[in-house]
Amino acid sequence: xxxxxxxxxxxTSARVAHRAPGASRRRALMLSAIMAGVxxxxxxxxxxxxxxxxxxxxxxxxxxxxxxRDGVRDALKAAGYEAGKNLTWQYQSAQxxxxxxxxxxxxxxGDAPDVIVAIATPSxxxxxxxxxxxxxxxxxxxxxxxxxxxxxxxASGTNVTGxxxxxxxxxxxxxxxxVVPDARRVGMVYNPGEANSVxxxxxxxxxxPKFGMSLVEAAAPRTVDVGSAARSLIGKVDVIYTSxxxxxxxxxxxxxxxxxxxxxxxxxxxxxxxxxxxVAAAGINYRDVGLQTGRxxxxxxxxxxxxxxxxxxxxxxxLFLNAGAAQRQGVTLSDSLLKSAAKVIP
Amino acid sequence: MSWFSFMGAxxxxxxxxxxxxxxxxxxxxxxxxxxxxxxxxPLGAAVAATLISAxxxxxxxxxxxxxxxxxxxxxxxxxxxxxxxxxxxxxxLVMIALYSINLRIMGRPNVPLITEPTVFTLLQPAWLxxxxxxxxxxxxxxxxxxxxxxxxxxxxxxLALRAxxxxxxxxxxxxxxxxxxxxxxxxxxxxxxxxxxALFAQAQGGAxxxxxxxxxxxxxxAVIIGESMLPSRRLPVITLAxxxxxxxxxxxxxxxxxxxxxxxxxxxxxxxxxxxxxxxxVLPMLKRxxxxxxx
Numbered sequence: 315x316x317x318x319x320x321x322x323x324x325x326t327s328a329r330v331a332h333r334a335p336g337a338s339r340r341r342a343l344m345l346s347a348i349m350a351g352v353x354x355x356x357x358x359x360x361x362x363x364x365x366x367x368x369x370x371x372x373x374x375x376x377x378x379x380x381x382x383r384d385g386v387r388d389a390l391k392a393a394g395y396e397a398g399k400n401l402t403w404q405y406q407s408a409q410x411x412x413x414x415x416x417x418x419x420x421x422x423x424g425d426a427p428d429v430i431v432a433i434a435t436p437s438x439x440x441x442x443x444x445x446x447x448x449x450x451x452x453x454x455x456x457x458x459x460x461x462x463x464x465x466x467x468x469a470s471g472t473n474v475t476g477x478x479x480x481x482x483x484x485x486x487x488x489x490x491x492x493v494v495p496d497a498r499r500v501g502m503v504y505n506p507g508e509a510n511s512v513x514x515x516x517x518x519x520x521x522x523p524k525f526g527m528s529l530v531e532a533a534a535p536r537t538v539d540v541g542s543a544a545r546s547l548i549g550k551v552d553v554i555y556t557s558x559x560x561x562x563x564x565x566x567x568x569x570x571x572x573x574x575x576x577x578x579x580x581x582x583x584x585x586x587x588x589x590x591x592x593v594a595a596a597g598i599n600y601r602d603v604g605l606q607t608g609r610x611x612x613x614x615x616x617x618x619x620x621x622x623x624x625x626x627x628x629x630x631x632x633l634f635l636n637a638g639a640a641q642r643q644g645v646t647l648s649d650s651l652l653k654s655a656a657k658v659i660p
Numbered sequence: 661m662s663w664f665s666f667m668g669a670x671x672x673x674x675x676x677x678x679x680x681x682x683x684x685x686x687x688x689x690x691x692x693x694x695x696x697x698x699x700x701x702p703l704g705a706a707v708a709a710t711l712i713s714a715x716x717x718x719x720x721x722x723x724x725x726x727x728x729x730x731x732x733x734x735x736x737x738x739x740x741x742x743x744x745x746x747x748x749x750x751x752x753l754v755m756i757a758l759y760s761i762n763l764r765i766m767g768r769p770n771v772p773l774i775t776e777p778t779v780f781t782l783l784q785p786a787w788l789x790x791x792x793x794x795x796x797x798x799x800x801x802x803x804x805x806x807x808x809x810x811x812x813x814x815x816x817x818x819l820a821l822r823a824x825x826x827x828x829x830x831x832x833x834x835x836x837x838x839x840x841x842x843x844x845x846x847x848x849x850x851x852x853x854x855x856x857x858a859l860f861a862q863a864q865g866g867a868x869x870x871x872x873x874x875x876x877x878x879x880x881x882a883v884i885i886g887e888s889m890l891p892s893r894r895l896p897v898i899t900l901a902x903x904x905x906x907x908x909x910x911x912x913x914x915x916x917x918x919x920x921x922x923x924x925x926x927x928x929x930x931x932x933x934x935x936x937x938x939x940x941x942v943l944p945m946l947k948r949x950x951x952x953x954x955x
Contacts, residue, residue: 406929413878435868509769
């Protein structure tokens, strides 16, 4: 398509030549044809370095995962690799199906792009299992070591590196203590089928007793279970904390309803949930995770070996507060907390 | 479609042809609408992955996974035959129970096998790449399963099982214990699905709690595609057709993954697959109609 644009001059110059006598008209046509040829040829010479190729896959379409993907694309663009110009960009979603994720991994192994980006644990595992030579950058995986993507967070020596989206649990407990200073019993609604959530629950169980607090769990294996799981916590907890659990985030409104009715403050892990009615969240921005992932991709495109790049932990947590929700859920936000917030929703 | 992508489609298609054989047995031969499959596929994966990562020999782990899945099928059949719960509901009950059981078995939602030995790494000769070795191993497994099934369905027990599905009243009149036939058939059907799950986990780098989602749909699609491609009343042909159906279904997905050049995007994948399968099902009918008109 792009190559066709320089071909317009001949037709305009031919139109100008239309008024001239026959011979010169023919000459003008020929001249413009040659000029167009030179233009085209010049363009071809300019595009000499072969375009780099990046293939991206995610297990499912999901707001956070899509933000990671867009972040990767933007970081590549900032470094001068633009999709459609000097970058072959490919994106495939497994639409939630593990068998399809495996097939996408095989397709990528065959396409052999310069870098494969795999977003979320199931997609990353499928790609790492199928691809041993092409550089792989995983993203938005909470525990890449437990998922056996890399042997440790240091440089792996294999074809794999990436960005984890793990939230330091100590910081999350710190936030709970700041928002609800007299909280003793922390409730948590989560999907027992989600690896990331289970990892957070385990860490909470270990760390909370050190601060004189305890954890009360409520399982929500399906999105529709979130409301009833939250209701089961009424009277048993002083605060409800949630991780970046997909079920909980999908049905956050039902949690907000319980929090408002029973005056239990809600603390989330993603800033989006604060806008939907949580009191506070110190969450990472998934666009930042994507940008960070994209910068790793650029380093590999420029010749670095993925095995020599240590895995990174993504993004700096940003504090979001919701003053209206705080009032409805019966907590007062301290001035120091309000000052440290990146954004306060009235 | 690249060579890798073709071999990948073949590999996953072969694994799902075991699911298709299981579904053929329950849905078609026994006429038992069995959704246990959505739970017994990840059950096979969970048992195999957990045991292998605990250091158990992969072959033994796979065998135990098959046994576990057979027990799941047996449970569904027992609920139906002994407790007289409607067949579909019995299978749904076992399917949802298996979600929790699988989580218990794995202890967490995801058990990776990327660095562990598997039946594939143990059988793969050093001079052959894994993307060729895996489909070859699977081809042998699938063909052996098919031959055993063909043989079994020609024995007295196998014929009794088929009679139970075809006409239970007549079967009982002939002295067939239909209850026992259902118990055995369901155990066998889910054992095949569990084997597929165990092999899938070992080929794909781990078991995940969400991997059972839609297994029954893929299995049924494979059975129906196979039946319309190769219509026959002879069982050995039917089992072969079902295997081909599973392969064709995965090849269509591989094709759909490569459809970006006509302006389709990632989110259109399922739609493209559905359209391709529809075309494959309708084409033979159209051809027949055209021929009928020509006569």
